[in-house]
Amino acid sequence: MEELAINGGPRAAEPLEVPEWPQLNDASKRYVEESLESGDWCRNSGGEFCDRLEEEFAVYHDAAHAIAVANGTVAIELALRACGVQPGDEVIVPSYSFIASASAVPAVGGVPRFVDIDVETYNIDLDHLEEVITDRTVGIVGVHFGGYPMDMDRLTDIVEDNDLFLIEDAAHAQGSEWRGEKVGTFGDFGTFSFQESKSLPSGEGGIVVTDDDVLADRARLMHNIGRRQGATGYYHYHLASNRRLSELQAALALGQLEKLDAENEARERNERVLLDELESIDGIHTKPRDNRVTARGYCVENFRYDAEAFDGLSREQFIQALNAEGVPVGEGYEMPLYRQPAFYRNEVARFLPADAEIPDYPNLHLPGVEEICRTNVAYSHRMLLADEAGIRSVADAIRKVQAKASELLSD
Numbered sequence: 001m002e003e004l005a006i007n008g009g010p011r012a013a014e015p016l017e018v019p020e021w022p023q024l025n026d027a028s029k030r031y032v033e034e035s036l037e038s039g040d041w042c043r044n045s046g047g048e049f050c051d052r053l054e055e056e057f058a059v060y061h062d063a064a065h066a067i068a069v070a071n072g073t074v075a076i077e078l079a080l081r082a083c084g085v086q087p088g089d090e091v092i093v094p095s096y097s098f099i100a101s102a103s104a105v106p107a108v109g110g111v112p113r114f115v116d117i118d119v120e121t122y123n124i125d126l127d128h129l130e131e132v133i134t135d136r137t138v139g140i141v142g143v144h145f146g147g148y149p150m151d152m153d154r155l156t157d158i159v160e161d162n163d164l165f166l167i168e169d170a171a172h173a174q175g176s177e178w179r180g181e182k183v184g185t186f187g188d189f190g191t192f193s194f195q196e197s198k199s200l201p202s203g204e205g206g207i208v209v210t211d212d213d214v215l216a217d218r219a220r221l222m223h224n225i226g227r228r229q230g231a232t233g234y235y236h237y238h239l240a241s242n243r244r245l246s247e248l249q250a251a252l253a254l255g256q257l258e259k260l261d262a263e264n265e266a267r268e269r270n271e272r273v274l275l276d277e278l279e280s281i282d283g284i285h286t287k288p289r290d291n292r293v294t295a296r297g298y299c300v301e302n303f304r305y306d307a308e309a310f311d312g313l314s315r316e317q318f319i320q321a322l323n324a325e326g327v328p329v330g331e332g333y334e335m336p337l338y339r340q341p342a343f344y345r346n347e348v349a350r351f352l353p354a355d356a357e358i359p360d361y362p363n364l365h366l367p368g369v370e371e372i373c374r375t376n377v378a379y380s381h382r383m384l385l386a387d388e389a390g391i392r393s394v395a396d397a398i399r400k401v402q403a404k405a406s407e408l409l410s411d
């Protein structure tokens with residue numbers, strides 16, 4: 001076997017060409033130009049692209065309503081507000097995600113309660129979910145992490161049995177399906193992000209979907225500083241912020257939506273090839289294949305690394321060696337969300353009523369998420385848009401590092 005690339009040898013993943021992201025397509029270009037030329041750059045001055053995006057997104061999800069917003073963070077905040085979270089109410093959040101999945105809760109006056117993560121799926125651990133429900137719990141924000149759907153059979157039962165609301169944070173899951181239905185449509189709200197790294201990007205942007213007419217009406221008012229959409233005059237029915245999406249970004253997202261399914265199909269084909277390879281490598285733990293997941297959306301992809309199967313090579317060294325071989329992987333989120341400095345008591349307290357019971361976040365220990373933070377290896381959905389030979393070379397690179405791990409240890 002050739003020398004490791006980190007020691008000056010040839011790169012095992014030479015065939016891997018990871019496409020640039022985001023990718024401008026003709027439809028996005030045309031819609032943005034149309035929006036620019038219309039002179040209606042704000043939906044409140046008669047622009048059509050927020051309306052069109054909402055219609056197309058709702059149809060795509062078979063949802064009754066979609067409301068375009070400025071980003072995926074305010075999408076969650078809007079959904080929480082529309083669900084009626086009151087100061088001091090507890091909302092259960094995942095301990096492994098981008099911080100917005102949890103920080104949206106104190107942003108609306110609620111107390112986040114972290115639940116552990118299932119190491120197999122990277123989603124909320126449903127075996128431990130009910131343990132964190134208290135008499136102050138009003139709802140759950142669950143993330144379809146990396147586009148891999150949460151088990152909606154079990155989760156919707158738990159939500160119903162405990163009379164909670166459910167917000168599905170589907171920022172990673174544009175196009176994912178559970179038993180033939182798009183994720184984001186099982187709970188009271190589904191929330192999405194169009195931030196540039198996501199698989200449906202518009203730079204910044206987001207959207208919420210719901211089937212509930214009352215929640216939709218409330219969310220629509222609250223996304224538009226409490227004002228009725230399309231109404232003239234200055235009547236404001238809620239004290240609410242401006243969370244509207246700009247017309248230009250809606251035009252961009254609308255164009256990107258046209259290529260989402262074809263890209264997801266290509267990613268899914270490549271993921272199958274990669275899983276076939278990775279599942280045969282000792283020490284690489286991939287997510288389970290579940291035939292209730294009928295379509296996959298993608299964002300960050302993950303597998304767990306077991307150093308023992310690599311002669312004790314640390315994850316950091318493994319990642320460095322793979323990077324040198326030409327495979328762009330990283331560690332992903334460094335810590336459970338409850339360890340983030342933003343969750344120090346004094347910081348959270350600023351957002352909550354004086355008598356709110358704030359959990360001792362920095363001293364929380366949840367074994368699943370901590371194992372993930374120690375062992376996770378992450379790569380972007382972009383990699384799954386490479387060609388098949390490139391995808392196979394990822395596994396070749398891992399095998400090469402495994403075969404030669406001891407050489408790195410002696411350095």
Ligand SMILES: Cc1ncc(COP(=O)(O)O)c(C=O)c1O
Pocket residue numbers: 071072073074097098100101143169171172193194195204205206
């Ligand atoms: C799971 C998750 N939720 C919410 C967000 C927030 O989205 P945005 O960056 O559009 O505010 C992100 C962004 O990375 C995310 O990964």
